[in-house]
Amino acid sequence: MSRRSLPLFSAWRQVLRVGYSWPALRGDLSAGLTVGIIAIPLAMALAIAVGAPPQHGLYTVLIAAPLIALCGGSRFNISGPTAAFVVILLPITQQHGLGGLLLCTLMAGLILIAMGLLRAGRLIEFVPYPVTLGFTAGIGIVIAVLQVKDLLGLTLPGSATHLTDTLVLLVRGLPSLSLGDSLVALCSLAVLLLWPRLVPRVPAHLVALTLGALLALLLEYFGLHVATLGERFSYNLDGIEHPGIPPFLPSLALPWTLPGADGQQLVVSFELIRQLIAPAFAIAMLGAIESLLCAVVADGMTGSKHDPNAELIGQxxxxxxxxxxxxxxATAAIARTAANVRAGAFSPLAAIVHAGVVLAAILLLAPLFSYLPMAALAALLLRVAWNMSEPQHVAHTLRIAPRGDVLVLLTCLVLTVLFDMVLAVGVGLLLAAGLFIKRMSELTDTAALDRQQRQALLDMPEQVLAYSIRGPLFFGAAEKALSVLRRFSPGVKVVIVDISAVPLLDMTAIAALDNVLRDYRQQGVALILSGSTAQVRLQLRRAGVQRHEGELAYVRNLAQAREKALRWLGERQPE
Structure with missing residues (x-):
């Protein structure tokens, strides 16, 4: 298959065209090391947030990140688990278990490949900005609420699938607040907020987790219990349970052989596929949007240009x-990609190196991860949720945006928080499309031509009327614009319509114009269309709206329309 039909390795081809050097290699190694350190706790925290054991987040970076970097279309994207997926993946895990989550991810991967092969990379540009801002802000709010349990060390009296139910459970669980977990969370949050201002070169979350773990050990010494990752998660080796995550590489296994929500092996059936297909499409669409937005951000920081279709196939x-x-x-993460660029990355090798850092952490540091406090990881995700929701930017947009865009943004935000992102994006797109149609229809109007301002229309007899239509003639504007052509007094024999400012028309407009022609024939009125483009004339002819002497004519300009109108009038005058 040719490169054009299968856009693989686009980012690497771009690197080879630019040229690779030893300084570029040093930049990739340095950036990969930096981003790898950032990715380790985030990958574990995000896996926990979607209801999976923490090691599965690390496995995502280990497998998906280098493969996407190798095959994708962006030189700088860093891929892995991201916060944006939490609101989609958590319900899947709750309903279908880890096996269902992995099967849904596989299905989303197939959809992304199909999108890339169909050259759908540019279609993502048609997602309106208020929709994107609304659902990302909503996702940030949902993630923040989900972290309250571990931030305060609460014991909840049940589980919930909707945010409103979760809020009720959190309120009911407040009496179980743990002082130790709360202190660790406050300490971690303080470091996450203040450290970047003091020592920006050292990742704040690394310091926050380290100090949080040390504080947890100190509090345990004084009798205050703090929940840790090793207490919450464990793995089985040779029949023995060990705390934390396994210090070895994942083994190859079919996703559907892993346990479902009931703990039993997942049973693949048509009904299961039917239930997962909608979330898989949502994952694919969100992954495409996130990855391509991330690539655009990287392009803006570096002056490079990504291949959107290759990026979709890589993802x-x-x-x-x-x-x-x-x-x-997995999808591209904007924060990690930006850190990758700032750390000196030059090629996709940085993403591969960052996966190698995660590999080293699994093999060498897994036992230490058991001491990470759950409250510190929750604080890290709370900071991620704040950055993701961009409250200041949302507030600014609400102040300056048109009312229609404000409605779209708030609708997407509220639906994401109260229901789910799939519904929010669907309704948001419908609202945005409706507003666009309304705005476009307002650009189309029909007006009578002023004969005093048109040399070609001077001294035209009263039996001739002249109109001008400006703007696109489509289903949202056609009936309103063409209905004006029916409003004239008896005695009119010819109507001239200047359509030189009509860039396009759709089937609704063609049908409406055909109805106008039918009315004109019954009344003995001829129609002359002036200034139509070749495309408009071709559309009319294909639809059967053919010129007919004495009934319908196409002319280039108003001067020719005048000549045609006078000749037809002369032919109709009784001898």
């Missing part, structure tokens, strides 16, 4: 392969 291959090794959904 699809990564999500197709990762579930076979326990990896959950």
């Amino acid at each position: 699809g291959l990564g999500n197709l392969a990762a579930p076979f090794f326990g990896g959950i959904t």
Whole structure:
């Protein structure tokens, strides 16, 4: 298959065209090391947030990130688990277990590959900005609420699938607040907020987790219990339970052989596929949007240019392969990509190196991860949720945006928080499309031509009327614009319509124009269309709206329309 039909390795081809050097290699190694350190706790925290054991977040980076970097279309994107997926993936895990989550990820990978092969990369540009801002802000709010349990060390009297139910459970669980967990959370949050201002070169979350773990050990010494990752998660080796995450590589396994929500092996059936297909499409669409937005941000920081279709195929291959090794959904992460660029990355090798850092952490540091406090990880995700929701930017947009865009943004935000992102994006797109149609219809109008301002229309007899239509003639504007042509007094024999300012018309407009012609024939009125483009004339002819002497004519300009109108009038005068 040719490069044009299968856009693989686009980012690497771009690197080879630019040229690779030793300084570029040093930049990739340095950036990969930096981003790898950032990715380790985030990957574990995000896996926990979607209801999976923490090691599955690391497996995602280990498998998906280098494969996407190898096959994708952006030189700088860093892929892995992201906060945006939490609101989609958590309900899947709750309903279908880890096996269902991995199967849904695999299906989303296939959809992403199909999107790339169909050259759908540019279609993402048609997602309106208020829709994107609304659902990302809503996702940030949902993630923040989900972290309250671990931030305060609460014991909840049940589980919930909707945010409103979760809020009720949180309120009911407040009496179980843990002082130790709360202190660790406050300490971690303080470091996350203040450290970047003091020592920006050292990742704040690394310091926050380290100090949080040390504070947890100190509080345990004084009798205040703090929940840790090793207490919450464990793995089985040779029949023995060990705390934390396994210090070895994932093994190859079919995703559907892993347990479902009931703890039993997942049973693949048509009904299960039917239930997962909608979330899989949502994952694919969100992954495409996130990855391509991330690539645009990287392009703006570096002056490079990504290949959107190659990036979609790369993301699809990564999500197709990762579930076979326990990896959950992956997409490009804007914060990690920006850190990658700032750290001196030059090529996709940085993303591969960052996966190597995660590999070293699994093999060498896994026992230490058991001491990470759950409250510190929750604080890290709370900070991620704040950055993701961009409250200041949302407030600014609400102040300056048109009312229609404000409605779209708030609708997407509220629906994401109260229901789910799939519904929010669907309704948001419908609202945005409706507003666009309304605005476009307002640009189309029909007005009588002023004969005193048109040399070609001077001294025209009263039996001739002249109109001008400006703007696109489509289903939202056609009936209103063409209905004006029916409003004239008896005695009119010819109507001239200047359509030189009509760039396009659709089938609704053609049908409406055909109705006007039918009325004109019954009344003995001829129609002359002036200034129509070749495309408009071709559309009319294909639809059967053919010129007919004495009834319908196409002319280039108003001067020719005048000549045609006078000749037809002369032919109709009784001798």
